[in-house]
Amino acid sequence: MINKRKKLFHTVTLAALLGIAGSAQAVLIDFTGGTVTRFSQPSPVTTDTTAVYDDVDFYTEDGMKFDFIGPPGNPFSYNIGDYYGIGNDVIHGHWEAGPFGDMTGIRAEKLDGTAFDLNYFKITTNTCAGGGPACGTEEVFLNALADGVTVSFSMLLPPDDWGFAGPNSEIFLGPEFDGIKAFTVTYGSIAVGFGMDEFFIDEPPPGGVPVPATLALMGLGLAGIGYRRRKQIQAT
DSSP: OHHHHHHHHHHHHHHHHHHHHTSOOOEEEOSSSSEEEESSOOSOEEOOSSOEEOSEEEEEETTEEEEEESOSSOGGGEEEEOTTSSSOOEEEEEBTTSSSOOBOEEEEEETTOOOBOEEEEEEEEEESSTTSOOOSOOOEEEEEETTSSSOOEEEEOOOBOSGGGSOOOEEEOOGGGSSBSEEEEEEOSSOOEEEEEEEEESSOOTTTOOOHHHHHHHHHHHHHHHHHHHHHHHHO
16 A cells, blocks of 8 residues: 555656646746837847837747737837836837827737746836826726637736836736736726836746745645655554
């Protein structure tokens, strides 16, 4: 019986380790070192915190693609790079509801089409006016698309003053954003400027919160310790 239990424990532990090893690589998307593809200039450009690029069609970094949704023609609609001029790259756009842009959405997904966990990101702008403070009634939504097509969960995002004036809301996400094929950002009736930064993909958010796989492995390790202690007691 002991040998059977020991074999089962090793089998489960190995399966857990293989599952973790085979899982998607954790990444932090900070919009630096990725490539910008512009409507007016199809050749990709690499971001490096020294410039801001407008007229952006889509942006790729570490296997993720951020696609601006909306018609071309208004370069100010879609921006990637050091938009706030402080040496920090972000993604920033201007909604068609306002006077500055034609953006109707932002869509993010993995280039290979596989599922991922979105655990955390930071809002840098969510305002009802360009270049100023939020008014508090902004309507911008973050949407999970579990199958990559249909919205499976939607949440209203908090207002945020333009740029890094604050509060730069930190958004910690729950299980509704685990194992999704894509997420989108869309707007309601009140929205003008919107920016984001620091997306944690398949990685625990800041603060060292354990991911489920780590907790599962920790549990298996504790089970192994308990098993060895029981075995020692039985041997004595």
